[in-house]
Amino acid sequence: MTVRRTLPTKGRTLIGAWCFADHYGPDDVAQSGGMDVPPHPHTGLQTVSWLFSGEIEHRDSIGSHAIVRPGELNLMTAGRGISHSEVSTPNSPALHGMQLWVALPGRARFTAPNFEHYVPEPVTIDGGVLRLFLGSLAGDTSPVDTFTPLLGAEIVLDAGGTIELATDSAYEHGVIVDDGNVELDGTALARAELGYLAPGLTTITLRNTGTSSARVLLLGGPPFGEQVVMWWNFMGRTHEDIEAYRSAWQAGDSQFGTVDGYLTKQGTEFRLPAPELPNARLSPRD
Template sequence: MVVDMNATAVEIISSRAVPLGGPRAMTVHRSLPHRQRSLIGAWCFVDHFGPDDVSKTGGMDVGPHPHTGLQTATWLFTGEISHIDAGGGRGMVHPGEFYLMTAGNGISHTETTTEATTVLHGVQLWIALPDATRSTAERDLAYFKPPSTPLDGGQIKVFMGELMGASSPVHSHTPMVGAELTIEPHSEIILQLNPDFEHGVIADTGTILVEGVEVEKTQIGYTGIGETTLRIRNDSDEAGRALFIGGEPLREEILMWWNFIGRDHDEIVRYRDEWQASQGVDVDGQFGFVEGYIGHGGVGEDGLGRNADGMTWLPAPRLPNARMRTRTLTEPVARPNL
């Protein structure tokens, strides 16, 4: 057997099922963070959800909850989500539209499927803000509807950074890229890469192969820095779809716990204490107040919206008994035998 020493190495990052929100939470499949790898560029969190029959599951109803030190990105394939945040950002997220919320030093927000939604299907991602701007970045909600860029074998929609001649105006705090890929049946697209970036392909529909390695739905096919091209094939009879993410490696040790990103245990404890004390309604607090949230539980006599469990905000879970440690930095090199 002849081994091609120049072949692109592909590391498979699996996903796990986790609940999102309160006691009646919908199930999502989380591939980042993972014990193998915590980051792809500054992308630090990937949740894949659906296709979800909202009539059976109740859909998404995540009441007021906090974030620090990150940006949240939502990309839908089907369905509609109402987004409201404490920075004054409001929007209805539709398929093919990119919403990016910047938390900075602190923000709270809500995410709720609308009455018009029958099937919910999409991906939510987080981006870790670098230490230089994580406390100074202003609360913000950016919107962009990327056009389709045709390629041999398919098309792309670039919602972050630059790829194959297409670009997004949405601001990032570190060099990065994000796009939706659509691949025709039994076809292949070839992407020209920035060799300074590491990349990941999040499989959704079809039979997706990255450099000949199959990536199952909700998994990520990871490739490290130094690559200049990437072959992505769809081996099914239907159109294939995947998300493509990447960026310059964020060589900073971060600590992720619940909805917070910090740099050490004590910082996370302070964030939690502040959120618990605010109970989601401290307008002048670190996380502000989400005005206008109406969850699936309607509005109470106090004028506050409630989720299906009657909760007006999401309390933080208990802290672990031991001091939390930052995540180990993994070299931006694919390890295909994991």
């Protein structure tokens, strides 16, 4: 499966509390076999699963069992520690979506793990349609609580359409193009490219310069203001945090629980081992 890493990049680690964004597909599951990610751990962050096509079965160590479908938010809070698996279902001839992570602030990074599911209603605006899954935008507000102010929305622009959105001037924003020819405040963006806007703006303009519809993800939030250490699936504040999380996962510590119901295609249980730490001290990023 082709996966395009759009955040973090060499020049930018965070947009608000958004700390990770992978864009994948569309992938022909008949050719690739689809997604099969065995149980693996997370700490200090939230995962946001957002699909454009296909289905993914989610299982986690707090007993959640859900199907991730297009246009539906699945938000998993790792907090002090969780593990989960992700497997595409037989109803996925094509798999296509975004995997996003949100950094938890220091006051919340040891919170209890949790899982939430929310289906936003499409909102028709001049120039297109949006689905708001986190925060507030265009007169709509998501009921999903977050630990820092966040904005997350899928926007489909009409062919040749232009959308002007009122935004919070305290937020920085990122736009990731899934499909189409899009300009962000006059700057053209390529597919899977991240466009960034610093705080201070009260409006954002998105323009579809193509002859068919275009789709983007809009992310935002006030600058996070904390340094983080992110390695593999762990978010901490120091190198020692990451060492401790890795050791606990490798030892099968109860911190991460057990994912019930996951079996490999051979019908056996399995969980992903952590890679070796690099031969250098992990440095904080902000």
